[in-house]
Amino acid sequence: MATLWNNYRYLILRRLVQISLLVLYFGANAWGWIILQGNLSSSRIFDFVPMSDPYAALQMLAAGAVLSLDLLLGVAIATVFYLLIGGRAFCSWVCPINMITDAANFLRRKLDIDRVQGIRQPASRNLRYWILALSLVISFVMGVTAFEFVSPISMVHRGIVFGLGFGWAAMLIIFLFDLFVLKNGWCGHVCPLGGFYSLLGKFSLIRVHHQEENCTLCMKCKIVCPEHQVLHMVGKESLSVLSGECTNCARCIEVCDDDALGFSIRKLAQNKKTGE
Amino acid sequence: MSENKHEIKKKKEPLSDRRKFILNMARGVGLATMGGFIWSAYIDEATASSLLLRPPGAIKENDFLKTCIKCGLCVEACPYDTLLLAKPGDNKPLGTPYFIARDMPCYMCPDIPCVPVCPTGALDEASVTTNGVLDIKIADMGVAVIDSNSCIAFWGIQCDACYRACPILGEAITIEYSKNERTGKHAFMKPVIQSDVCTGCGMCERACVTEKASIFVLPREVAQGKAGSHYVKGWDKEDEKRLENATSKTTTTELSKDSAIDSLNDGLEGY
Numbered sequence: 001m002a003t004l005w006n007n008y009r010y011l012i013l014r015r016l017v018q019i020s021l022l023v024l025y026f027g028a029n030a031w032g033w034i035i036l037q038g039n040l041s042s043s044r045i046f047d048f049v050p051m052s053d054p055y056a057a058l059q060m061l062a063a064g065a066v067l068s069l070d071l072l073l074g075v076a077i078a079t080v081f082y083l084l085i086g087g088r089a090f091c092s093w094v095c096p097i098n099m100i101t102d103a104a105n106f107l108r109r110k111l112d113i114d115r116v117q118g119i120r121q122p123a124s125r126n127l128r129y130w131i132l133a134l135s136l137v138i139s140f141v142m143g144v145t146a147f148e149f150v151s152p153i154s155m156v157h158r159g160i161v162f163g164l165g166f167g168w169a170a171m172l173i174i175f176l177f178d179l180f181v182l183k184n185g186w187c188g189h190v191c192p193l194g195g196f197y198s199l200l201g202k203f204s205l206i207r208v209h210h211q212e213e214n215c216t217l218c219m220k221c222k223i224v225c226p227e228h229q230v231l232h233m234v235g236k237e238s239l240s241v242l243s244g245e246c247t248n249c250a251r252c253i254e255v256c257d258d259d260a261l262g263f264s265i266r267k268l269a270q271n272k273k274t275g276e
Numbered sequence: 277m278s279e280n281k282h283e284i285k286k287k288k289e290p291l292s293d294r295r296k297f298i299l300n301m302a303r304g305v306g307l308a309t310m311g312g313f314i315w316s317a318y319i320d321e322a323t324a325s326s327l328l329l330r331p332p333g334a335i336k337e338n339d340f341l342k343t344c345i346k347c348g349l350c351v352e353a354c355p356y357d358t359l360l361l362a363k364p365g366d367n368k369p370l371g372t373p374y375f376i377a378r379d380m381p382c383y384m385c386p387d388i389p390c391v392p393v394c395p396t397g398a399l400d401e402a403s404v405t406t407n408g409v410l411d412i413k414i415a416d417m418g419v420a421v422i423d424s425n426s427c428i429a430f431w432g433i434q435c436d437a438c439y440r441a442c443p444i445l446g447e448a449i450t451i452e453y454s455k456n457e458r459t460g461k462h463a464f465m466k467p468v469i470q471s472d473v474c475t476g477c478g479m480c481e482r483a484c485v486t487e488k489a490s491i492f493v494l495p496r497e498v499a500q501g502k503a504g505s506h507y508v509k510g511w512d513k514e515d516e517k518r519l520e521n522a523t524s525k526t527t528t529t530e531l532s533k534d535s536a537i538d539s540l541n542d543g544l545e546g547y
Contacts, residue, residue, distance in 0.1 A: 029352050041371075042347035042395045050395055056345050060396070063342035068397040071345070130304070134312055142319050144341045149322050149370050150315070154346060158361055158371055162348050165363025 010250035017093050025161045040094070040157045041148070042074060050074035051081075055196040056148055062139035063146075079200065085248070087201020091187060091194050092249035096156050100171055101187045104178035105226065114183065123182055125229065125245070128195030135192050147192055184226045187247075194247075201244035207266045208246060208253065212238040214260035221252035221261060240266060325367070326498055328374045329476065331359055332382060332415035333391040333399040337495075344398035346371030350390035356383050359390060377478020377493045384412045384443045384477050413444060418476030418493040419500065420449070420469045427490040429466055432456045438467050438491045441483030448473040449480060467491065471500065 052074030138146035159167030362368035
């Protein structure tokens with residue numbers, strides 16, 4: 001039991017956080033709870049504190065909308081929050097799509113689909129930054145928030161809180177895409193919101209730190225990591241994971257049997273020296 | 277055969293860095309253009325829905341689509357379950373709030389709870405405020421329209437369901453009396469919509485007794501015509517003022533130099 005907890009503690013915590021958030025949002029619409037109202041695009045915490053999706057606000061700005069004070073305040077709060085806990089902590093701790101893509105990834109490993117498909121991935125992980133840029137261009141040209149009208153994240157989240165409609169199809173598409181087409185396809189390659197939080201996460205405080213002298217080169221961490229390129233230092237040098245693409249999901253920490261990985265607060269002074 | 281292939285492969289020189297760079301740039305730009313057009317085309321279709329009723333205080337539809345963040349706070353604030361968020365499959369701009377008056381109209385709450393909660397100003401408090409106080413009566417969600425062919429009051433049957441249901445009783449819908457020539461001894465009591473008073477709440481559409489509502493709410497731009505600026509109400513002093521700075525332009529069409537007979541016979545060479 002203790003090892004089970006040890007090997008899955010962050011995963012269990014993440015699922016707990018993800019599901020509780022969904023329940024709180026759902027309760028707000030269904031039973032009038034005021035703990036967490038709205039949805040991931042924009043929320044009110046305890047009927048008072050606003051919190052808004054900075055990427056949605058960016059698209060609104062590009063589309064030519066007038067940004068209200070409430071919205072800017074919400075964006076500022078969300079930005080500061082994710083600067084503290086790690087930009088893509090949103091992706092692994094909050095976003096409901098994470099449960100779908102984790103399930104696809106788990107099944108992919110169990111079924112050994114990688115071996116059928118070969119290791120060569122047909123798309124670059126930089127695709128998300130292109131899509132991010134493209135979404136802003138389209139928002140500007142079309143005068144609407146381009147990603148918000150296609151985003152499966154909001155579709156699914158809104159669906160759970162306000163009624164799903166055909167939102168289940170979006171879930172299925174992402175599951176099948178990640179399972180059969182592209183490993184870590186949606187979250188690791190396509191999603192511009194993940195791309196946005198990657199850029200934000202470059203500056204965030206909480207980091208995974210690698211202790212090289214403890215590492216036995218088992219590489220379990222790289223197998224479970226959905227963004228394995230961020231663990232390039234494993235077994236080579238003691239370094240913090242400084243890439244914004246790390247989602248702080250902490251799967252690497254819990255699968256490591258040798259205490260070579262753990263959370264740490266970014267040392268700002270040290271980073272200045274290394275130029276990061 | 278396989279040897280031949282090998283030879284061909286060998287002959288191909290490796291791409292120069294410059295060529296690689298240019299080709300990769302071309303791929304990037306090409307893919308972005310392709311994706312961009314597909315995406316834009318989809319967005320254009322997905323946001324084209326002109327028959328939607330928005331919550332009170334909603335700004336102009338074009339601005340609404342760029343300003344609404346689709347958070348659903350207005351939906352949660354509505355005490356009557358009137359407001360809905362467009363789901364995939366509803367064929368309406370995804371995630372934006374709307375209501376279907378026949379199912380659940382806007383009950384015109386005096387405190388308008390759906391408007392002040394809007395974080396982005398897509399629902400504009402100022403547009404439903406008179407002298408610093410929230411005033412639902414100036415909301416403009418749409419305007420009711422009557423199909424006089426299916427409205428039974430226009431047949432001569434007594435029905436004032438819509439008139440009685442109207443929250444701005446006697447102002448937004450009035451009753452016009454006229455003689456029923458068919459029976460000779462009854463009156464028509466025809467409902468008439470005063471479109472400048474009507475807020476488009478849809479209470480009348482909900483109350484209408486015909487199988488499919490004969491009075492229904494449409495967005496104002498859809499339901500109303502436009503006379504154009506060249507019509508001036510001569511009897512209206514305010515409207516007359518528009519003529520004060522009017523300018524005129526005389527255009528002359530050059531007369532044809534051909535004689536009228538030539539013109540009439542034009543194009544008859546073949547006969």
